[in-house]
Structures are given as C-alpha cells and as structure tokens.
Amino acid sequence: MSGILRKRIVPLVAALAVSFGLTGCWDIVEVNQLAIINMIGIDRNPDTGNLIVYYQAINPTGIIAQQRSDGKAPVYTFKFEKSSPAAFEEAAAGIMPRKLFPDHFQAIVVSRRLAEEGLLDIFNYNENKNNRRSNVDVFITNSPISEVMNTYVPMEKLPGRSIRSTLEMQPKFTGRASQDAQLRDVLEHLESPELTVVPLIRVDKRNTPNVNRLEDIRGNIGNLMLVGGALFRKDRMIGELDTERVKLFLTLKGESRNIYKELKIDGHNLSIRAENIRVKRKLTLKDGTPNLKLTIRSDLALLMQNMGLDLNVETMNRINQKFEQQLTDEIVRLMEEGKSKGWDLLGVAGDIQRKRGSEWKDAKRDEEIWRHTKLGIEVVCKVRTLGTMAHPYKGE
Amino acid sequence: MERATISQWQFFIITLNFTLGTTFFIRPGVLIATAKQDAWIVPWWVGAAGLATAWMWLNLYRLHPGRSIIQICTSTAGKAVGGFFALLYAFFFIQITAWVTRNLGDFMKTTLMPETPISVFHLMFLVIAAYAACKGVETIARVNESLTLLLGFTFVMVVLFSLTEWEWKRFEPALQMDFWKTVKDTRSLYGFPYMEMISLAMLFPYVKGNPGKSLLPGIAAATGLLSLIIFFTIGILGVYRASHLIYPLYIIAEELRAAPFIEHVEAAIAVVWLSSLFLKLSIAFYCSTIALCDLFGLKNRSRIALPLVFLVSGLAITIMENNVVNAQWDMRYTFTYFSLFGVVFPVVLLVWTGVRNRFIPGHKEGAS
Amino acid sequence: MNDKHDFRAEHNRRPDGISEHLADRLVEALGDAPDLVDHTIQLRPSGTARCLYLKTLVDINRIEQELLRFFTEQELPLPEEERFWEQLRGRMPAAPVSEPADFGECVYGLLDGKCAIVLTDLNRALLIDVGLPEHRPINEPQTETTVKGPKEAFTECLQVNLSLVRKRIKSADLRLEELNIGSVTRTTVVVAYMRSLAQPEVVRQFHERLRAIDTDSVLDSAYIEEWIREKRPTPFPTMLSTERPDVVASHVLEGNVVVFVDGSPIVLIGPVTFFQFFSAPDDYYQRPGVSSLLRWLRIFSFMLAIFVPSLYIAVVSYHQALLPTTLLINIASQREGVPFPSYIEATLMLLTFEVLREAGLRMPRVAGQAISIVGALVLGQAAVDAGLVSPAMVIVVSITAIANFVSPNYNFSISQRLLQFAFMALAATMGLFGLLCGALFTIVHLASLKSFGVPYLTPVSPTVLADWKDTLIRVPRPWMKTYPQLNRKRKRIR
C-alpha cells in the first residue's frame, strides 16, 4: 500500500508545487501593451492650482515607418490636469489604451512658473515610485509648456532624445551645461545651500504640432533650443542665467572643463577655447570673514586670431594676460551680481558647511556670511594649441 | 545524522554571506541616516564588538566540542531548563528565517514586481532553500562557493561603472559625529547582523578543524565589506539621498549608465544580488531545520523541511506590517532582543558549564 | 567473476556436469539451429569426436586448417596427459582452449563463437575459441569530430576497442577487468583503470555498482550507464560517454575509470565533473590560449542556450526597462501585428525547431533537402510575413538553436534543452525572478550532485585552485605537473 501511495502522492505534491508557479503572470505586460513615455512636461494651471502633465508617448510603428519615410507620427502627446502627481497614472488609464511605461523617459520639462513655486511634491512622488528615474535630465522652459510638448523636432525623431543628446554634447564641447544637471543632482542639494543650474530651453515660435513639419528643410523651425540655465536653490528656481554666466558658473564649480571665449586685443577679435580648466578653491577664515582664494589653471587653444600680429612669445604673453584679466573680471562681476540678487554663485556657503573645526561654528550658523567673502583670484594659463597656422594671413 | 564536513574556506564563505546577505541591502540607508557622512566608520566598532561576542561563542564551543548550540543547551542545563533554552533558540532561528524571507518579499514587491503577491516570492525562495537544506550542509557550502564569485563580480562592476558619479566632497566634513550618541543610535546593527550569527553555532560541529579560524576572519571580512559598501554609497549617492532611500544600493544600480545603450539594468543587477539573499536564507533555513532535528532528536531533516516552509511562509507575512513599522521596531528592540540570544544565553551557558566543571567531579571534559 | 578458467588446474579433473550424450544434448539445446554444424571426426589412433560450432560465429578456415588437422592428422595422446595440451597449444597458439565445467557453459561457449570438440568416448568436451566476430573497420569518429588529433573511433568490437586503448597506454599499470552482465545476453564488460592512479574507492564503487546490475540484456553502454550512474534523478549526465580512444586514454591517465561494453562503440567514463563537459578533445591538440578561449566560448554558449529564450521572455513581458529605448521601440513595432504573447511565441518556435531537429535525425538522408527547405520556411521569413512571429523571435530561436549545438557532448546538450524549456516556463510566469529561482534551483541541484563520490561542481565548489589549470582554462602541458585533485588521486606529481 505504501508503494502505491508514494507513487500517487509524490507527483501530486510536485503538481501542487508547480501550480503555485503557474498561477502567476501578475506583472506580465507585453511590449505592445505599453505606452513608452519619452518626455514628460509638467506645469501648474494658475487658475485652478492643479498640476498639468503632458506625457509624450512613443508610437513604435510611427518610428519604424519613418525609417521607410512615409511620415507617420513618432510620438503623441497626452495632456492631463490633476491636483496631485499620483493621480496622473489613473487619469492616463482613461485615455491611453496602453499601460503607462515611464521607465524609459529621457527628459522632464518643467514650466518656469511651476519651477519658481517649488517642485518638492513632484520630486517626492518621483523618488517614491518603483519605476522612477532620477538620472533623467530636467529642463526648465520659458515657453508655454504646451508648445514645447507639442513639437516635432528634426533629425532625432523623439523630442526627448533630441534635447537629451543636445544636452549631453555640451559639457564636452561648449561647457554650456553640466553633466550633473539631472534630477538626482537637484535632489542631492535639496538640503544644502548649494545652487544648481538646470538647462533652460525654449521652443522656436514657428512650431507646428503637425508631423508634416518633419518634411520641412529648415531645421530651425519649431526646434527646441538651449538658451541658458535656470538657477535652483533647494527645490525652486530662483533665477535665470544667460549662457555666458552658466559657462562661468559651471567652470567655477569644476563641472565644466572647456569654455569658449572671445577676447579683444587692440580692437582685434580673438577666439580661444580654454581647455582642461582646473579650479582650486581655498576657503579660510580671517577675523570672522571667509576668504576664498581661487586658483584657475587652464590650457588655451587658439581658434581664430585676427590681430594682424605674428605669433611670437610676446603675443602669447599678451593673449595669456588678456585672458587672465578678462576671466578675473568676469568672475568678480558674477560674484557682485550674485550678491546683489542674493545668489551665492561661488558656492561659499556650501564650502563653509563642509568645513570642520570649531572656528567655523559661528560661520556655519550665519546664513548670510557668504556675502562678506573676500575673493582672491589667480588665473594661470598657457597657450598650448595653435591650430594649423603658424602666422595669420594679413591680406596686406 | 549526516557525517558531512565543510572546509575552513567554505565556512568562511558561509560566514561572509550570512553576515552580508540582507545586511548590504537594508543597513546602509539606515546607517547613513544616523551617522551621515561618517557612517562607513560605524561597522568598525560594531564589528569589533561582534568579533568579541563570536569569540565568546567559540569558547563555549571549545568546552563542548562537536556540539551545536542546541545540544550544548540540553547537555549543560538538562532536559527541562536546557530544553527550554533550546526551544527558544529554535524559535529564534525560525524567526530569523522568516525575517530574511520577508525582506526578500518586501524588496521584490517595492522595486521589481509590484503586482505579484508577496507570498509567491516567499514560497519560491523557501522551496529552493528547503531543497538545499534537504541536500545538506555540504551542498549549501558549495552553492555558497559558486555564487559568491558571481556576486563579487557584479558588485565590483556596478561600483566601477558608478565611479563617474564619485565626489569626495560628499565625505566632508569628516568625523563630525557625536560618538556616544551614534553608538547608541546604531546599536541595532550589533543585533542584526552580528548577533544573528549565533545561527552559525549550529554549523560549528560540521566544520573541519577549529571553526573559529574561519568564523572570525569571516566576520572581519564582512565588516570590512559592509564598511566599503557604505563608503561607496556615500561617495556615489551622497548622504542626503542615501539617507532618504530604503535600498540605496539598488538606486545606484538603477542610475548606472555603463554605456549609452546600457541603462536601466537595475532589474538584472537586483536579481543577481537577490541570490545573496538566497544564500542567507538557505543558511538560516538549514540552521532552523537542524535546530529542530537536534532539539527533538529527529533522524531525517527532509521530513520537516516542507512543513517548515509552510510555517515560515506564514510567519513571514505576519512578522511585520511594513518597512516603516519594522524600522522603528528595529531601532528600539533589535539590540535587546538579539542580545538575549547572542550574549545573555551563551554567557549563562558558559558560566553554567564553568560552575559544573569546577564543582561537580566527572564533568571535566565538558560532557563527553 | 572471472570466467577464464585456468586450464592447468582444471584439466586433470573430469568435470561433473558433463554427462553422456553431450553432443546430442547440445544439438537439442540449440533447437536444431540451422547454422549449427556437427561433424563427426575420426581420431587417431582410435575413437571419435564430435565437432560442433555455429558457423555464423566462427572462422571456418581456422577450423578446417588448424583444428580438424590437429585432431585428425596425427596420433593424439589421451587428454589426461600433459602432452596432449602441450601439442594442442603448440599447434594452435592463437586459440584459447578451455574445458567447460558444466553443460550450461558448453552452450554458452558455442553461443560465444567457440568450437566444441566433444570426445564422445571420454565424455569430455573442449571449447576452442576460433571466433570471428563480424565488425566494421575502424572509422573516423562520427559524433566527436576534431580538426587536429587522432582520427580513430571505437567500433562495436570489444577486442578492437581494447586494443585501441592498449596501443596508447603501454603500461603494465593499466588494469583491465572483465565481467559478464545480462542473464540472457551475457555481454562482456571491461573495466579499465590505472592501478597506481585511480582512487581505490572509485574503483570499488564501479565494481559494486556493476555487480549489482540485475538485468537480462545489455545491448549498449547506455544500458550500463543507466544502471551505474547516480541514483538521484537529474537531467545532467554523471558519466562521460565517448567514442574516441584518445579521450578514453587521457581520462584513464588522469585516474578515471572507464567501462567498455561489447557491442557498443561508446565507452563510459567516470567520475566526471560539470566543467569537463565543456572541454573537447580538440582543446589538447591546439595551443593552450586558443583552447582556453574556446572553452569560455562553450560555457558562454551553454549560458546562451539555456538563458536566451527565457531571458527574452522575461525582458519583453516583464522588465522592458532593461532594453535600450531604440531596441524597445523596434521590438514593440515588430510585435504590433503578432497575435500571441511572447512566451507562446517562443515556446511554439522552439518546439517547432525541436520537431525539425528530431525529423532531421531520424529520416533517411535523401530526404534531408526537403526538411531544410521546409525548416527555413517555418522558422524564417515566411513565418514573420505570415504575422505569426516577430523577427526578433526568429533571431532568438536561431541563437538558441546554434548555441545548443556547440556543446561537445551530446548527452549534455540534451540536458541543456530540458533546462531551457523549464526556464522558459519560469520566465513566463515570474519574469526575471522566476529565472533566478530556476537558476538557483539548478545550482543547488548541481552542487548536491556527485559523480562516483566526486562533487559535480569541482573545482569551482569545492574550490580546488590547482585544478583550474584544466577546467576553466587550459594551461600549457609543461605546467600541468600535478594530477587533478578531483578524486583525490594517490599520486600527485605526473
């Protein structure tokens, strides 16, 4: 009897064990049941106080069809208006036939007015979600957010990818934006006095929400473009920096190592690129006021010179001097401008917080002490790269 | 019972995995929240305390060679009192198993598969752990050996690829903590994972040679690795974010970008790391099984493995409501509760043995 | 167990089991077999003998030229005398002569290709081995081909097989032990090992398990394998089987034990470990760096074979975030028109592939063309165009199929296909978590396996660093100074 029992029962137990597994498939969702979100736009309706969210969902067949050039829409934008960020997924379920799939989104675009009010609840919502992305690029826009979201861009089919790629090129070539302008970098400084700069974009006025735009040869039309930086303290935007200031700000933070500069010597224009910029900061406390000594070292590359001068040691020295002087001036100007607006652009307050030792105790308590910082700037630079020309054509 | 033996190296690996198993998922966030940028130092002193305690267990074992902690209880303090102690220990081991199971379920549910019922994760892992437990300690040791390599490899890769985010600034200002306050606030680390290691006292009899030779280095290595993990978490993620997250290491994996096309690989990495949880679970489960076998004098481990799966999977659901409640409980009670098993009982047993050896003749050789 | 009688000790004693009318009883016992030849020969100086043999099994030339001539052309002394045997051996040195102990042995001797000379007057019988087993010539290996290295393969003839190995190991240490297994087939099985290298415990286990075999028939070494392999149910082979004499020789020289079975060109080798299934004979005939790389390639394709379809299912239906955006978009657009969920798709395709493969194996060679045409249709563009599967799925199935064939061992590739389907089911129900559970279960299972007392995952776990030199990598020969430790050899240094 035991033999028969054993023969019957072992398979039974095994079958039961398997049935645990086979009743599964709770989290299953096929790829073509997903609305792959590429870009998210957030705004607040000033009248109702509700949040407005735009989801830009990818249309896979549209993308593939585009490769075969029969111009179908690569993305669709959906708009929702709700009082809390968590309500959007529910709202989305009401109109999208597919499950919202935000794992792959490339960019968050936030309207300027919302950014100025503060983004804490959006940050918290995003960080709490299991499929959230915090290494996503954040953009602030001056343009109406509906226009940003309802724009087809040339070259890249996905607007989100397009602005992300644009942004990713900047640290390497122009220094107009930092690699560390992602959501997580803003998040990390939510409690510290440090400022962060987030890229500011604008959409060309002539944009149309129609896929026919993709047939137009004029690339500028209706494109998204980088226009500067939005300055963030904690979770809110406190001001706007133009491109030049963003470059300088990022250089001083050590996040940008290359900047492009135009110098004027004797009324002649001169384009150079400062490469491999190394900034050394030394903060000391003297009689209760912080002293910041900045030592900036850099290699210069001569892109274009129109001085009508031969290249020799003397010219080089002049270029070096001019650059040193101009950079020093700009930094001092940036500092002054920041002081007048209440922005600690040199990050002195953050440095103070990171100092150890008892002499810094008072300084740490005084939130405004950075305003009294004495600035000492030393710029050391050398022209290293000249291009392929030994002497410029003079045309004489 | 089986005559199985495991080598020193295998026991070292087991110790390492048992200490780090769930710890490296759960502890860094809590520790960073308490000790801020100096959190990486915390494991050092707690580890030292853990080593001292483990040394005491080894002394107890030296007085009772070839006996598991359960057998030490019953042989020292007799059937009634010792049996009660042993029962408490068995209960404790089962509870640890349930805890590890629940940690796994919580992790899976909050990060990877929110729709799946939590019991599925529990049952799947428990069944495999039970299978491993039936196969015996040698099998578990070998599984440990083969998986540790893989785990180490993924961990190193993740850290290497995340180093682009590294900033030394995040450690400043260094050494600012209020030492005694931090010691007090991080005392639960002493309970979990260090006191939990009393489970390994069930395995001492199987180790070839002196188990201390691999237990103590194992604890030391685990402490070093824990400190290293916290160090990397601070350097990569920053104190502020790490202290606000439940699974900071998972977030590192999530934000990893090895190449423009290798992104969002957290699911794959998390799954590999889950095997570390499995190793801990299988060791804990095995310890509870043989604890019950030793306690009740059973011949065959595999007979109770399946009922134990049934019991533990139930306990894992009821053992805590959610992470928040658990975190609060952990802060307040872990130290006290775990020390009861890790320190108080062993000391009682040690004293008892000492007294008996001195005053009752014929008991010089422990109880052979 | 040793059936070879020592003749000297036996010949003076008249066997008890042999009674009157032996020859008639033999004819009767074989049921008047049409191939049974029964001569009566006149002996000199007097008396008759009957010469019985099965003409299908013996070399008739030898019977006529050597045996009959010996018995009929000269005057024979009585078998009681030592001279009789000396002369017999002297005239026919190549034919072992024995005297059967009983009737049964006599019958068995006839069936084994021996010629029975029944001395009717004396009621005694002699069995003279003049067998001529039919076997095919030594060919090139069919299933384990190599580019370099020896090109001989075992045949169905045990003697030939043994000679192929003897030829390679000219050492007195090589021990061959013969047994007969199978109550009906009485198949000869030879266990071979190096006395100074093989661990006595392993040899003992082999003997014990072989003796415990209780069966009527052994037609192939696979029969033996089923009897002596580990009892624990497992999809993984715990014995290596090969048709290459060089492989056998190299294993014997590492202290393993091999089992030859008469009638089977496949030889069994044990103990074997998991990682040995990734080494091919070619590894040893090529430069070490190359063969290490090839080994990794094989391990990698093992991983591919078991994980690719399940990983595809898990990623496409559970963890889409793992895919790069562009790939995700591509797959999504490809799947736009496909009616089935991806796990159904994958299972269908792989099943189709298995069916095709099986058809390819079994059908006559001439129909091969047809299968490959149809196969390309079913698993290719036609299926995609019909909207049944997505192109990505075709790629996945193709990768899996190719990776399946990389394994140098056929048995092993079957187990890998079993795993593949199990993992697919797990991935379909629980995504990557299911896959992890499957992988963990497999690892626990592998860790618990032993092959003749050697843990299956040696040398990774238990870690034996000294053995890594010929598992995950292959170091140059001069560096292989020690024997593998996996079965705790008696000798360490080569």
Added chain:
Amino acid sequence: MIIRYSICSVLAMAAWLVYIVSRKSPPRDIAVSAAIALLGFVVWLSIVAGWDWNLSTWIAWIIDRTGL
C-alpha cells in the same frame, strides 16, 4: 489570492504528511512534522481569517514589560 494559496499549501501539507507516514518514518519525525504543519496551519488560518497579530509586537511588549 491568499486564500487560493493557503488552500494549495494546506493540501500540499496534508499530502506531505500522508507521504511521510507511508514512508514509515520514525513516529517522532512524524509527530514533529505534524506539529510544525499544525502551527503553520494556525498561522495561515490567522492570515486568511484576518486576525491581526504580530510576533514583533509581542516581543516588543515583553521587552517593554521586563523594562530592558
């Protein structure tokens, strides 16, 4: 969902007990297995019936009581 699971597990447990009884295990083994299975059954029953109990809370209560 949980109910389905519990029923499956209870069935599996019963089958297991029958199996080990049929394997003629020592009575002590059977008794302990049955006891653990029974405990497990009670735990699962409490989950299905929605009885709110929590081991950790009990331990906390004991520790608070003893004033450690």
